[in-house]
Amino acid sequence: MASLTRDEAQERAGRIGVEGYHLVLDLDVGDQHFGSVTTIRFTATPGSSTFVDVAPHELRSVTLNGEPVDVDEAFDPATRRLRLTDLPDANELVVDATMSYSHDGEGLHRHVDPADKLPYIYAMSFLAAAPRWYACFDQPDLKAPVEMEISCPDDWVVFGNGPATKAGPGRWTIASTGPLATYFTTLVAGPYHVIRDEHDGIPLSLSVRQSLAEHLDRDAPALFAHTKHCLDELHMLFGVRYPWGDYHQAFVPQFNAGAMENPGCVTFRDTLVFRSRVTDNERLVRDVTIAHEMAHMWFGDLVTMRWWDDLWLNESFAEYLGSRVTGERSWVDFGIHRKSWGFAADRRPSTHPVAGNGAADAASALSEFDGISYAKGASVLRQLALHLGDEMFFDGLRRYIRSHAEGNAEFAQLMAAWAEAGAAHLDTWASKWLRTTGLDELSVDGGTLRRTSADGTARVHAIAVAGFTTHGAEVAATRTTIESDHTAVEVDGDILVADALDETWAKIALPAAAWEQMPTALPWIGEARTRVALWNAMQLAVADAELDPSLAFEIVAAGLPIESDDGVIAEVGRWATRTLAGCYVPDDARPAVLARLSGAALGLADVAEPKSARQLAAIRVAIGAAIDPDRLLLWLDEQDLPAGILVDAELRWAIVGRLAALGAVGPGFIDAEAQADLSSQGIVHATRCRAALPDPAAKEAAWTALMTDDERANYELYALAEGFWHPHQLSLTEPYVARYFDEVDGTAKLRSGWVVERLALMTYPWPAVDDATVEYTEELLSGDGLDGRIRRAVTDAGDDLRRAVASRHRFLG
Numbered sequence: 001m002a003s004l005t006r007d008e009a010q011e012r013a014g015r016i017g018v019e020g021y022h023l024v025l026d027l028d029v030g031d032q033h034f035g036s037v038t039t040i041r042f043t044a045t046p047g048s049s050t051f052v053d054v055a056p057h058e059l060r061s062v063t064l065n066g067e068p069v070d071v072d073e074a075f076d077p078a079t080r081r082l083r084l085t086d087l088p089d090a091n092e093l094v095v096d097a098t099m100s101y102s103h104d105g106e107g108l109h110r111h112v113d114p115a116d117k118l119p120y121i122y123a124m125s126f127l128a129a130a131p132r133w134y135a136c137f138d139q140p141d142l143k144a145p146v147e148m149e150i151s152c153p154d155d156w157v158v159f160g161n162g163p164a165t166k167a168g169p170g171r172w173t174i175a176s177t178g179p180l181a182t183y184f185t186t187l188v189a190g191p192y193h194v195i196r197d198e199h200d201g202i203p204l205s206l207s208v209r210q211s212l213a214e215h216l217d218r219d220a221p222a223l224f225a226h227t228k229h230c231l232d233e234l235h236m237l238f239g240v241r242y243p244w245g246d247y248h249q250a251f252v253p254q255f256n257a258g259a260m261e262n263p264g265c266v267t268f269r270d271t272l273v274f275r276s277r278v279t280d281n282e283r284l285v286r287d288v289t290i291a292h293e294m295a296h297m298w299f300g301d302l303v304t305m306r307w308w309d310d311l312w313l314n315e316s317f318a319e320y321l322g323s324r325v326t327g328e329r330s331w332v333d334f335g336i337h338r339k340s341w342g343f344a345a346d347r348r349p350s351t352h353p354v355a356g357n358g359a360a361d362a363a364s365a366l367s368e369f370d371g372i373s374y375a376k377g378a379s380v381l382r383q384l385a386l387h388l389g390d391e392m393f394f395d396g397l398r399r400y401i402r403s404h405a406e407g408n409a410e411f412a413q414l415m416a417a418w419a420e421a422g423a424a425h426l427d428t429w430a431s432k433w434l435r436t437t438g439l440d441e442l443s444v445d446g447g448t449l450r451r452t453s454a455d456g457t458a459r460v461h462a463i464a465v466a467g468f469t470t471h472g473a474e475v476a477a478t479r480t481t482i483e484s485d486h487t488a489v490e491v492d493g494d495i496l497v498a499d500a501l502d503e504t505w506a507k508i509a510l511p512a513a514a515w516e517q518m519p520t521a522l523p524w525i526g527e528a529r530t531r532v533a534l535w536n537a538m539q540l541a542v543a544d545a546e547l548d549p550s551l552a553f554e555i556v557a558a559g560l561p562i563e564s565d566d567g568v569i570a571e572v573g574r575w576a577t578r579t580l581a582g583c584y585v586p587d588d589a590r591p592a593v594l595a596r597l598s599g600a601a602l603g604l605a606d607v608a609e610p611k612s613a614r615q616l617a618a619i620r621v622a623i624g625a626a627i628d629p630d631r632l633l634l635w636l637d638e639q640d641l642p643a644g645i646l647v648d649a650e651l652r653w654a655i656v657g658r659l660a661a662l663g664a665v666g667p668g669f670i671d672a673e674a675q676a677d678l679s680s681q682g683i684v685h686a687t688r689c690r691a692a693l694p695d696p697a698a699k700e701a702a703w704t705a706l707m708t709d710d711e712r713a714n715y716e717l718y719a720l721a722e723g724f725w726h727p728h729q730l731s732l733t734e735p736y737v738a739r740y741f742d743e744v745d746g747t748a749k750l751r752s753g754w755v756v757e758r759l760a761l762m763t764y765p766w767p768a769v770d771d772a773t774v775e776y777t778e779e780l781l782s783g784d785g786l787d788g789r790i791r792r793a794v795t796d797a798g799d800d801l802r803r804a805v806a807s808r809h810r811f812l813g
């Protein structure tokens with residue numbers, strides 16, 4: 001399949017204009033395929049030629065302006081392009097096709113719920129998957145109204161971008177609202193459970209598959225309350241009313257992303273409908289996701305980027321507004337969770353400017369859809385809001401939305417809107433933040449705040465600086481704007497922290513003496529955002545081989561039991577288990593480190609308020625780092641646990657997963673657990689557990705599926721990859737280190753879309769921290785012809801590994 005290039009898109013947009021799509025979909029013709037008849041009305045430069053994108057199972061017939069088109073001649077299955085030649089100015093194209101349901105979360109995805117055998121369907125068109133379910137001119141700047149007629153079993157409900165109406169037994173129509181870009185057209189159909197509400201004249205609804213109905217019912221009041229809050233806030237901030245009629249939020253199975261901003265019909269992964277207890281932070285993250293997708297209704301959907309090179313702008317804005325609209329506490333999660341994702345991306349060889357590399361084609365845009373587009377971009381916008389002030393920032397935004405509503409726009413037009421709102425010299429400011437890569441390093445030394453830019457870029461930072469005693473008491477704080485490499489700043493204290501409120505995008509550097517004091521200081525710092533800044537600084541210092549991993553572990557062991565934010569407990573616990581203990585600590589020291597980490601987390605679970613989010617976050621860390629199978633078996637029996645811990649379905653699978661990895665249970669035990677949990681999640685967990693068993697046959701089965709199975713559903717593949725590698729199993733998995741480098745490129749031909757890069761990243765032999773793996777990595781990357789997505793994954797995972805090797809060489813000799 002060919003990825004549309006920017007030049008091709010420009011040429012096509014110059015020749016045609018799309019007036020409307022009419023889709024007739026038959027979802028009642030079996031479980032493999034569906035009927036898809038697309039009628040497209042479009043104008044063209046007379047005499048010109050172009051192509052339409054379509055990826056059919058079978059192309060039954062095509063007519064252009066009433067005349068049959070010779071499909072054999074006009075259609076190239078390799079590129080998924082159907083050529084249209086010698087066009088008059090007004091055209092009607094009818095493409096009649098049989099299409100295949102997908103199992104990878106893109107196109108029209110069909111999932112049969114193992115709990116009750118009911119089928120559920122949804123469409124995911126992002127980034128170039130719309131042609132997998134209907135014929136279209138698939139590029140973001142050919143927007144057009146889309147209406148649909150659906151045939152399906154009579155007990156199904158149907159939702160789409162516009163309001164859906166049942167027209168007869170098993171027949172639905174979806175009305176057209178405003179012009180849609182193809183990448184956010186959607187359809188949700190199946191025997192879904194639906195809950196309705198209304199706010200400010202806008203019909204609201206939620207849906208989920210039947211087996212999760214009780215869990216959605218329980219959370220619906222909170223979900224609707226937050227949805228209404230977000231609508232009110234975004235109406236105020238954008239100054240334009242929600243433009244898409246109904247607002248439906250569909251929780252759907254096996255969804256690759258967190259959610260997708262289809263106008264009028266947002267799709268979310270249905271693991272966000274919680275069937276077991278979750279932490280406060282997990283609820284907060286769901287709220288941020290709801291706000292993020294809703295922000296796209298204006299920014300992205302109503303005003304759409306012209307080409308994928310402005311994708312960052314969509315995501316940076318939605319990320320910024322998602323946290324801002326949800327509330328102050330969101331910034332703590334943004335710091336510990338999203339920023340650490342972005343920091344890693346911005347320090348790798350694959351880093352790129354926030355404003356992208358131009359995205360020569362659609363596929364390369366997908367690879368830039370990373371922690372830089374989201375977390376760094378949102379941090380830059382946060383700095384911009386501080387720089388311009390809220391009033392000017394939102395005045396510019398409102399001008400931009402009003403001027404380009406229902407159309408397309410580019411970044412330059414947003415800059416122009418800010419200039420109209422009164423912003424001066426914004427080009428210089430923006431180019432330093434958006435056209436460069438990497439992080440400045442900030443440190444405070446005596447009365448001087450130092451800024452070091454590796455590339456000489458002089459970025460402006462608006463930050464707070466605070467001073468603390470060696471026991472974490474704040475003694476002084478001030479605000480300043482950094483405009484040169486040396487800024488005078490007056491702050492007292494034994495430990496001086498730049499960016500103490502975690503507001504900018506920089507590496508915060510500390511002197512060795514400050515790190516030595518961190519085990520007694522960090523835990524007692526009252527402001528969560530300062531602790532987040534320091535936890536991130538610690539991770540970066542470890543990754544740069546500046547901080548001894550054993551000292552970092554002392555900081556974790558001291559800080560984790562006192563940490564008050566459950567999101568921070570989860571993230572620091574995860575990092576300490578997988579990265580610090582898994583990659584940076586030598587093999588012989590690992591058991592003791594994990595035992596101490598598990599013990600520290602258990603200590604927190606013991607003293608935390610029973611049933612609190614902190615307690616739940618802590619026990620998960622204790623389970624993940626546990627090395628004593630007898631204790632885990634007791635926990636599985638709900639014995640010897642801190643009061644308040646409930647071993648519900650998800651916690652039970654966490655314990656079974658750890659037992660499997662330790663080799664304390666076998667396949668029969670996992671089968672019995674799977675029999676007791678016949679849900680989609682149960683199947684995924686059992687798949688992960690089987691792959692984790694320290695058994696040659698289990699590893700071979702998992703590996704073969706990962707490298708050769710093109711039928712397995714995306715979630716099961718992710719579970720196999722998660723279960724496969726464990727640092728303490730390296731003697732068993734050693735042969736797969738070399739096999740990864742031989743076999744991974746073949747997976748690019750096996751599968752398509754998001755799954756390819758994600759699996760290449762997850763199956764990389766991350767626990768094999770040695771020079772040999774570095775050499776394998778370099779050898780693979782030095783070759784020509786490697787698939788771009790595989791190259792990106794191997795580059796990124798290889799960089800993480802190289803850092804761990806460098807740290808071991810420095811601190812272990």
Ligand SMILES: [Zn+2]
Pocket residue numbers: 261292293296314315318
């Ligand atoms: Zn988004």
